[in-house]
Amino acid sequence: MNRFALLSLYRSLTRHKLYAALNIGGLAIGIAVFIVLGLYVRFETSFETWLPHHNEIYAIQSDWKDQSSPFAGRYVETMGGLLDELREDFPDLVGTRIMGGKHGGIVQRGNTAVTEDVAMVDPSFFEVFDLPMISGDKDGALAKPDAALISESAAKRYFGQSDPVGQTLRVSMWEPKNYRVAGVFKDLPDNSDFTISVLIPLPENMREINSNWHHWGNSSLQTYLRFRNPAAAARFDAAMPALIDRRGRAYLGDKPSDIFGLVLLPVTDMHLEPNGNAASSAKMTLVTLGLVGTFALLIALINYINLATARAGLRAREVAMRKVLGADRRAVMRQFLAEAMLMVALASLLGLILAELGLPLINAAGGLSLTIPYALVVPALVLLTLVAGFLAGIYPALVLSRYQPAAVLASSRSPGGGRAGTRVREALVVLQFGLAIAFLIGTGVLVAQTQHVRNADTGFQREGLMTVMSLRDSQVDPTQSRAFIQEVRALPNVRAAALANTVVGGSGTRNADNVPLPGVPGDGPLVIWEIVGPDFFEVYAPRLIAGRLFDGRTADDRANTAQGQPDNVLINRQAVGVLGFDSPDDAVGKTVGGDHLRTTIGVVDNLSFFGPRAPTDPTIYYYYADPLRTGNIVASIRFTGDPRAFHEQLEEIWQKIVPQVPFDAQTADEQLIQFYEDDERATRLFAIGAGFAVLIGMVGLWGLASFNTARRVKEIGIRKSLGASATDIVKLLVGQFMRPVLIANLIAWPLAYFAMRTWLAGFDDRIALSPLYFVGASLVAIAIAVLTVLGQSLRASRTAPAWALRHD
């Protein structure tokens, strides 16, 4: 590109500022959206890649194969003693267990106790997870039973500026114990699902502490292995069924490998792999957001190409003159390609600036902490500049360099790329609008589903409901729990308070048993069972569908039976069919169970404790007058007034009664947020990306419409001199743009239908994919398109014919 070509480009940009702004600005926004969503995708796919040797690390998944079980699926959890048993068969195995993690323990400082991300691990932990150290020594540290390694931020929190190594930290997982800090490791990065700030060794006598340590089928911790290469991992995987059959028979029946498996999962896949029976939505969300980013960029590129080719026609005379002056075809092509690349480079730079400026907003909207890795983004943008510049420049370059100078210079009008050029532009507008309409439909459905889920009937009232989770801590003894709940019940703003082994959001464990059905051979269906104390159904108040609720005064409701379990049970609606009843009414008075028959006294509606994606499991409720006789009991409290003030009230009582354990209470909404936040974040990011994509599309249409209208000024003059009214002209110009927009629906509807159907399938409770979303989005697109071109058409329609006829 010679100096004159550069000059002429620069002056063309500065003279036609609006087109330059549309052209470069639109592309810059597209690039910014692409960068931001690309960063998000990169972040989500980068989990655990920060770990040294991450390609060699695998988690062991427990695979429950019985699809009828509520627990079916693969979980990154194993029984505690699995690693010991594996080592007996594979003596060279490199592995570690991680027990605990997020809020896994308590650190006591003086009279206060703080919940901390404590994990108990094997001495071989660092052979698998080679965490970068700040100070101290990791080698062999965890072999000492009283050694602890802490994170950089935990070190600051507990020891301030002084050197933590050698100091004492009192940590409790189930009983308090003093540990000496042996070293400080770097804080784990954001792109990690491991939440660990204190590492302590697993006690050697775990078998005595936990009677289920070697119970096949039990899940109490995570087991990680490190293999030298994928082939070694594959050999290990292949050996598992035989090992399970040999070792698990005593617990899992004759052929344990039929119902249970152990499967290796690369640690880098863990983040996007669904746990258990959760829907595998993470990957799809990510692909969708990646596509939104790519399509936003594509729409912007189409814009650029459309505007560039349309306007390039205006430069035909310049090209012809250059050819007359001796430029050959290649020189002209070079010029246009270089121009396009320069423009895309400008847009990339601007896009990068926009991304940098917009990132804080995106981070706020998505609860993220993304930053732009320039070392990666800059080369990527250079590549984009070359590729996109080539794509955007090649068409004008080919068309313009082909012009015969004699024909161009003889004509008083500039060629516009001919009919073929117009068709290509129209096809690109169709594609662009197709994507934009699909995005609008997608946004509509996503927002509607998110709203639906937010307002969905969970079976209980979410407001005025508090859960107290710290009751389940092993350091809280039942006397303290009773004292606490008693004082809470006495509060004037408490309407009901109940103890149970379940709460909204889950209490951390779930239990299921096979329930043999009378007259039906076999073990019967697997049904979740929950222990509930007095007032549980007052707190949650599910609809009573049939029969009656528990009544504390009825002897049968109490757990004073032979096996210590009650005779009367309540079931939820989901259990009606599973337990073989025709209807809720049919269930009332009937008995279920094998050795111990239990009578169903009532059916309550489903309580949805685990968010919108999780199906409600068939559940049996047992009534215990004093649930604290069993383990893992938490409290649910129905209250009135301000939740924050109530939280403080509760904490005060707690501190008085159980000072040694940190208070942990959350409202129902706080408990549920974990199930909503991913979808809501994805929806927000999608809406932002889609919004920008639509905006870019509109900008492009506006530019193209304004260009076309300007080119047709003379035609408008002729038509008006022949008697066309202003309305006729507006109809003509608007109609010209309606056609591609209408055809675009043909692309948009099926695309959006399949995408949204797949996305909605991940929800147990979902909205219907109504045609209204499609029609609505198309109407919005048409309205926007009409408004976009209307202003210019109106102005053009008012042109004086005499002036228009002189216009070239």
Added chain:
Amino acid sequence: MIKLENIERRYISDEVETTALVGVNLDVAEGEFLAIMGPSGCGKSTLLNTLGTIDRPTSGHYWFADTDLAAMAEKDLARFRAARLGFVFQSFNLIDELTIEENIALGLAYRKDVSGNKADRVAAAMDTVGIAHRARHFPHQLSGGQQQRAAIARAIVGDPKLILADEPTGNLDTANGEQVMDILSALNASGATIVMVTHSPSHADMAKRRIDMLDGRIVASAMRAI
């Protein structure tokens, strides 16, 4: 210098064939000033474009010195134009985004064999047509006459063997037209070969020879009486 032998030019578009040039034979000697006249559509501009190699004859030979340009590759023709030809158009065809000086310098941009300082040559060309005081202006800031003089400067900056002018005064008023013709005459007097298409008999009379065309043929050729 130039010899056209039996040149034909036919256009085919939408199944309609138009013959623009029929069996044209023409010799142009070095230093000549030739005017082409004829009614609209008679093939004047096609002949001029053929001479300028921006249009290719359908058949026939175009000898420039001893080279047949009708058979030359497009790339070589571009190089030929850059080195040997200068064009002047009725509608000036200056590039709007470039200043007058830059437009004129563009006449050297595609040449690899320019001797001497380019800026000096541009300045000299501007002096020749009397446009130097407008060097930093853009085309739209100039009158038609000034624009055409700039276009002539662009045509002559490369010191071409042949200047082709397609109705150079067609868009100008009488005074400006005369000025342009004076410049062309002066260029011819200093040795340039000029072929000019014109509708103006008086301007045609300023040429040394005049040919008349009708329906794609040369129907008359006359030397100016001196």
